[in-house]
Amino acid sequence: MSQRVSRRGLFGLGAAGAAVVGAGVVASNTLFEEPPVAHASSTSDPFPFYGEHQSGIVTPAQDRLHFVAFDVITKNRAELVELLQEWTAAAARLTQGKEAGSYGAVGGAPEAPPDDTGEALGLPASGLTLTIGFGASLFDERFGLADKRPAALADLPKFPGEQLIPEISGGDICVQACAHDPQVAVHAIRNLARIGFGKVSVRWSQLGFGRTSSTSRSQATPRNLMGFKDGTNNLKLEDADLLRDQLWASAQDGSDWMAGGSYMVTRKIRMAIETWDRTSLVEQEQIFGRDKGEGAPLGKKAEFDPVDFAAKGADGQPYIKADAHVRLAHPTANGNAHLLRRGYNFVDGSDGLGRLDAGLFFIAYQRDPRKQFVPVQMNLAKKDALNEYIKHVSSGLFACPPGVRDAGDYWGRTLFG
Template sequence: MPRPGASRSGGTGDPAGPASQPGVTRRRLLGTAGATGLALGAVGTAAGYAAAGSGDPDTAPLTSVGAETAVFHGKHQPGILDPMQSRGHLMAFDLAPGAGRKEAAALLRRWSATAERLMAGESSASDTGVALDAGPSALTVTFGLGHSFFARTGLEKQRPVALDPLPDFSSDRLDKARSDGDLWVQIGANDGLVAFHALRALQKEAGSAARPRWEMTGFNRSPGATARPMTARNLMGQVDGTRNPKPSDPDFQQRIFVPDEPSGTGTAEVPGGGSPRWMAGGSYAVVRRIRMLLDPWEKLSVTEQEAVMGRHRSDGSPLTGGGETTEPDLEKLGPDGTLVIPIDAHARISRPDQNGGAAMLRRPFSYHDGSDGKGAPDAGLLFICWQADPVRGFVPVQRKLDRGDALSPFVRHEASGLFAVPGGAERGGYVGQALLEG
């Protein structure tokens, strides 16, 4: 076995090892189980959306995983445009009885300071030692505000119109105890202990100001698990992540982020138009726990599964031919005169040009929480999508899927949340400062 710090190609790190170096911080203690820093796609088809990392994958040395560092400060919060990580935690909190605007501001200041330290590979204020011998591992921490947050803090007039509750959908079987919340935290990292360490640190920093409402844990393909960069597969075995919007798209920013100068008019005629000025540079996250009904799905033949999806299982290419990224020919007929891609196929119904151009950036995690009382796997998707306005992003696509997607009988939406995610914090500031101190 290679020594800690050694690459699989036989190269070695410092022979003395990182622990012998002066001034050791968690940032300098790099993880040794590594692969590539690939922006591999996450799962998303079960929700009715393709999912993938937002950037183009780049290969990197095998020992690089622990060293990868995301940036906390910036125009946007981390965890939106960063490549997908292999481990994730989602958690919602409710402000404690009696806690209001002052306590919420102090909490978000503490959380922001802790997230900044941990993402830089430094220790937390009350460090448990869980991640001492790992680097930052591409850790990102993202904070959001739920609909109820604004009443709790006396800021109802600042609540965005875009944060109005989502409509009901026929596939919803929602557990209210695992839905919504005053505050939302998303944690992602390429090391499970680093992700858990961040979770515990933020839980402790909540103190008496907020209490946990729900928590969910997810995973994705580990960086470097494939011989070459490629789109990931979801828990249904499908190649999934082909059609996620990319930052290079000319309309990417306006579809995903609230404008620098939002109208603040309370209308949603344009993306971000229903957002107040404190949301400039922010986005809206729709979070859905979507269970995949794997037992009935796996009873289908490969041909039947492909008809449901409208794509080949082997490589994700459309049934009408070409490669994974080839545009499906939705009008093509087979020898029998019927549509090659069925009228209710997921690939047809979920296409943006079939939904008024609705677009969102999907960045989810898979999950597996054991089995239910009948022995069926409790597994599926922690779906997370980002958009400047959910009324123009998530809602029209989900309504279309609700009306006749062939995949619908094989998925069940069991929890839901919608959160306003403010823009990134300035140095010395904290997330949400423009709202809470404006």
């Protein structure tokens, strides 16, 4: 089996990078044995693929997203396991800046389809992470998994005001690709779909740009398409105690195979951009409960000043109203529930009526959606002043297994093995 120089090799590698290239194909147990690190040194560099937890969760959020949900069309359990093994091998290569298959885009037999689609040739790893999750629909009679469905993977309730479109909701398996280059993210999803031909089909997908949350204290807080800083009080990778309590599933939760994993909720939230843009600044700030410029809680001066819900203005009224988004989403209003958010802005053209089809593709990880996302979202759906300007049109819930330990492991081994 031939060995090929990685995409990153085309940009020049230091000694450490050259060692990775020389280590061989993905079957080698030594290919990615560097100790895990929280940060890539630049936006071009790779993140480790192997580890206790999947990358792409607490990894510092990248700038671009390609998210896909698949339906499994094979009814053969062995074929599904084989696909997960093939996907894992490809993901291990792709996240390190290599091509999807060992022969790459041009190294195989000319008479055969290439091992890689080729549109990322010459591009660096760009911080690519790939994160897999399993939807509740996978745990049916097809693969003998019904008794392994975690209690925390319970169907989400119907929330007031949501207008979900079934065709862009749910799915048996999801893959989240995040990178600093959109072509790298799209290339990764395209190649996984190519490898899965005949075993899975794409149910729906979503492109995202401009992360709307920071997942590390090293990152500045980004803005959503309403112009406000988003996710100021998000869980961060530095919050070790909170991550253990609120993010990572444990064997004590009732599903041994999910220990070290997490539960992902996705929601596509369409924004009434044009209506919002005609709303006064003071009303916009009252709806969010923060000032638009600095991101400070109303009544405070700096973004990270503690929110004081009891503080009142000169008129004797609370600075932060009862229906303000920040009040209703705060852990103190939801039984101390925290979420780790990794959302992205989206603009999917226009709706044909002169309005942008735009908004937020919300992604949140947690230990148990029943205790975290569900109460937070129910609180918001019932009372949030922001509801006048948004509607939820897509929903997904996925169990994301623990990380891949080494080259002999694969996505979902704890479930299928």
